[in-house]
Amino acid sequence: MAYYDPTLVIPGEPFPGIVPSGGGVSEPFSLRGGYTYIPLSDGRTAVVDENGIVLEVGYIED
Amino acid sequence: MESTIVCLAGIPLQIDFLDSQAKKYFDSYLDLTSKPLARIGLSQEEFKIFRTCYDKKLPDHYVEYCELVSKASTALLPYGRCIFHSTAFLWEDKAYLFTAPSGTGKTTQYLHWKYLYRDKVSILNGDKPILELTPTGEFYIHSSPWKGKEGFGRNTSAPLAGIVFLEQGYKNSIRLLHPQEIVLPFLYQFLIDAQTIEELRMLLRMEEAVLLHIPIWKLTNLGDVASARLCHDTIKQYQTNRSKFL
Numbered sequence: 001m002a003y004y005d006p007t008l009v010i011p012g013e014p015f016p017g018i019v020p021s022g023g024g025v026s027e028p029f030s031l032r033g034g035y036t037y038i039p040l041s042d043g044r045t046a047v048v049d050e051n052g053i054v055l056e057v058g059y060i061e062d
Numbered sequence: 063m064e065s066t067i068v069c070l071a072g073i074p075l076q077i078d079f080l081d082s083q084a085k086k087y088f089d090s091y092l093d094l095t096s097k098p099l100a101r102i103g104l105s106q107e108e109f110k111i112f113r114t115c116y117d118k119k120l121p122d123h124y125v126e127y128c129e130l131v132s133k134a135s136t137a138l139l140p141y142g143r144c145i146f147h148s149t150a151f152l153w154e155d156k157a158y159l160f161t162a163p164s165g166t167g168k169t170t171q172y173l174h175w176k177y178l179y180r181d182k183v184s185i186l187n188g189d190k191p192i193l194e195l196t197p198t199g200e201f202y203i204h205s206s207p208w209k210g211k212e213g214f215g216r217n218t219s220a221p222l223a224g225i226v227f228l229e230q231g232y233k234n235s236i237r238l239l240h241p242q243e244i245v246l247p248f249l250y251q252f253l254i255d256a257q258t259i260e261e262l263r264m265l266l267r268m269e270e271a272v273l274l275h276i277p278i279w280k281l282t283n284l285g286d287v288a289s290a291r292l293c294h295d296t297i298k299q300y301q302t303n304r305s306k307f308l
Contacts, residue, residue: 012180033170033285035177037212045212047173055176056185058213 006040009057015048063103069093070134071143071192071204071219077130078103083123084130088207090217100137104129131190131208132255139264143194145253148225149210150191150203151175153183156223157203158297159191161251166228167285169212174290188214190253193222195268201276224277224297231282234289236296239280241273248273 008016019036020029030037035055038046045058064082067074074096079085080103104112104126112129113122135145148161149168153175160168168189175183186203189210194202201222209215226236227244249269256262277300283289 033167033173034287035170035173047212049177055173056212056214058188058209 004038004040004046006042006044006046006057009040009046009054011054011057013054015046015052015054019048019052065103067093067096067098068207069096070138070206071141071194071202073100073138073141073143074098075134075137076101077134079126080104080106080109081123081126083121084126086123087127091207099141102130102133102137104133128208131206132253134206135192135253136255136257136261138192139254139256139261139268142196142268143192143204144265144268145190145206145208146193147190147251147253149188149214150186150205151183152186152218152220153179153223155220157186157191157220158223159203159225160228161225161248162228163250166230167283168228169210169214170285171226171228171281171283171290171293172214174287175294177287178290179294184216185214186216186218186220188212193268193272195271199271199275201272222276223301224279225272226293226297227278227280229280229282230285232284234281234283234286234292236279236281236292238300239278241278244273244278244280245269248278 004017028039036048040046046054047056048054063078065076065078066085067076068088068091074093076098113125116125131145148159149172150157150159151172160171162168187205187209190206190208192204192206202219203222204219205215205217252265254265281293
């Protein structure tokens with residue numbers, strides 16, 4: 001099961017790994033509204049668009 | 063029983079935890095120097111009832127964290143604040159809310175905006191921001207520890223500029239709502255554990271103020287990117303026209 005390193009996942013940047021999409025999405029990934037939800041190793045979630053760009057990462061606190 | 067003090071929308075609250083592990087969800091909101099203005103917590107009896115509503119796989123501390131939201135919201139009400147079920151985001155230094163019952167597509171609508179407008183928008187709170195009505199009649203949106211399944215949120219605040227009520231449909235359309243059209247659906251989006259008539263009165267006063275002073279659109283949508291563009295362009299046009307008259 002692939003859990004990605006959160007330090008490499010930066011909003012606005014390409015996701016540092018293969019982004020499953022369409023029929024290739026299976027647990028622990030999920031597809032909602034055309035975006036792929038990817039679990040990270042620290043429990044956060046990255047949301048990636050169809051171009052592989054990270055839109056948001058969950059549990060952001062400034 | 064373990065307790066801590068958190069600051070929510072500028073109001074220090076003491077939280078008494080049944081399970082000390084629930085404390086971790088509030089780490090970003092700790093305020094150990096202020097004197098709390100109110101105290102909240104679940105009783106063992108309440109917890110037993112709430113627990114039956116959740117999947118048995120979910121840990122007790124998570125259930126407690128989730129159920130503290132309405133307690134916090136009710137405690138904030140005398141201070142002109144209440145938690146409002148919505149996705150709050152920042153656009154041009156103002157806060158906007160997407161609100162709708164769960165599963166309608168609030169997060170997806172925000173992600174469509176993020177996809178289209180990138181750095182021009184950013185998330186404030188993914189699920190349960192705090193709405194504040196100041197004594198001078200201004201509205202602010204604050205983040206809260208309850209950020210939804212995805213955990214999207216930043217501990218920040220901004221003036222409220224508009225609300226979009228989402229509805230799934232077979233085509234995309236948007237229109238400005240008259241307050242009378244939205245009174246009940248809007249009321250259901252406030253998360254509150256009101257036990258007294260006075261608490262309900264406070265809530266209704268807050269709702270009336272929002273409905274009378276904040277523009278509210280209804281976006282019927284297919285859940286696609288085009289709906290986000292329609293919503294963005296409509297609000298932008300409204301703000302542009304409005305500024306001409308100010």
